[in-house]
Amino acid sequence: MPTIRVSMTDSQFKALSKIIYDRSGIHFPDAKKYILESRLTHRLQELDLEDFDQYVALLSMGPYQQDEFQEMFNRITINETSFFRNDAQLDVFEKQILPQLLEARAKTRRLRIWSAACSTGDEPFTLAILIHRTLGIRLSDWNIEILGTDISEKALNVALAGQYTNYSVRSTPKMVLDRYFKFDGRLYTLNEDIRKMVSFEKHNLKDRLAAKRHGIWDVIFCRNVLIYFDDAMKNQVIGMFHDQLAPDGTLFIGHSERIKDIAGKFEQMPIPQGFCYSKVGKMARIAA
Ligand SMILES: C[S@@+](CC[C@H](N)C(=O)[O-])C[C@H]1O[C@@H](n2cnc3c(N)ncnc32)[C@H](O)[C@@H]1O
Structure with a gap:
């Protein structure tokens, strides 16, 4: 019709x-x-x-x-996303933030990462790939928890299926495609090793109680979402991230997102192209 x-x-x-x-x-x-x-x-x-x-x-x-x-x-909802979106920022995660965290968590060997508003899962799966290739055989010694959440059930169903079009992997390096995906001429299916590293759940960023239930995270990615919110909602969400992030944790937001609203709770880390933030006072604590 x-x-x-x-x-x-x-x-x-x-x-x-x-x-x-x-x-x-x-x-x-x-x-x-x-x-x-x-x-x-x-x-x-x-x-x-x-x-x-x-x-x-x-x-x-x-x-x-x-x-x-x-x-x-x-x-x-606008679910635009892709694997390896903004590779400069992912580079910062892989080469700087992740090694520091692995060292800081060497005793507990536990790492918790939240990809908030992850759409079809491309972002948390990309993080899983980066962690997988960094840890290699040491992966089994670690308890790595990666959670992808979104308000759209339809987007999360794509993540659960683990199958992607050419468009989703357009920025993915060929070596990664060859190693972590199987291509059947039409779709790219993500390897089981990576899929099992990530769990997904429906979550509305307005729901502070549900966020609390998920506990404390070492890293929170929330990229390209704040642009859809007004200042009041941005402040609410940033406040919630502040509560749910470990004292030495890192928050990544999209490179085009405004930072003025998070002043007072977070400060930008002095890493070019990182667009990443630590809780206010962390840099001073490290310097002391
Ligand atoms: C443009 S995508 C960004 C995906 C991914 N973070 C990235 O940067 O590639 C924005 C996502 O935010 C989700 N979203 C919008 N409002 C939300 C809310 N209140 N709670 C949770 N997710 C929300 C949408 O469903 C959409 O999937």
Whole structure:
């Protein structure tokens, strides 16, 4: 059945964008109305709804509300990602942060890494590959925990399947492709050794309690997500990362993301191209 575009009035947009913001912190400015309109039009048709007023009503009440939120986030989130995205930053992780951490955790041999808002898993799997090739046969001596979380169940299902298109691996070095993937002429399937290093869970960055339940992390990656939040939500999320990061831990954010909002809690580490942060005071503690 062809999709007939249902137009969204300004007041419907206002109501819907408020619901989305309250639930997830994702901020849709007026100029992005067309995104909601185009991505949800087909959903209205599937649900046999006449207009966005009915959709707003469905999200605001009724027994299907919860399921519909999930369905909506599957459609409105922007899941752009890839393996080895921003290799300069990954280089910093592999060559500087990881060796320091392995030394600092030599006694417990336990390392915990959270890839928050990981989309289809490309980022946590990339980190697993870097750790796998760094530790080599020593990997079995370590308890490495890598968790990938996202609000989109649809994106997480791709991660669980472990199969990727050419587009996802476009920045992956050939040696890595040959060693860690199997190509069947259409899809790249990630090796089991890497897949079993990462677990996935649905998590909304607004949910502080769930974050608390996951405990303390040595490294948190949260790249290319803060751009979708307003200042209030950014502060909330950064505060949560501050609570959940080990005193000597490292936070990586996207290279184009604003840092002013995290001042006071984190300070940028003096590593060119790293876009990584430590808790305020860590650098001074090391220098002392
Ligand atoms: C552009 S992708 C970034 C993926 C990966 N971090 C990277 O840099 O390649 C942004 C992801 O953030 C997720 N996201 C947006 N709002 C979220 C929220 N409130 N809680 C959890 N994930 C969220 C989206 O579903 C999407 O998969």
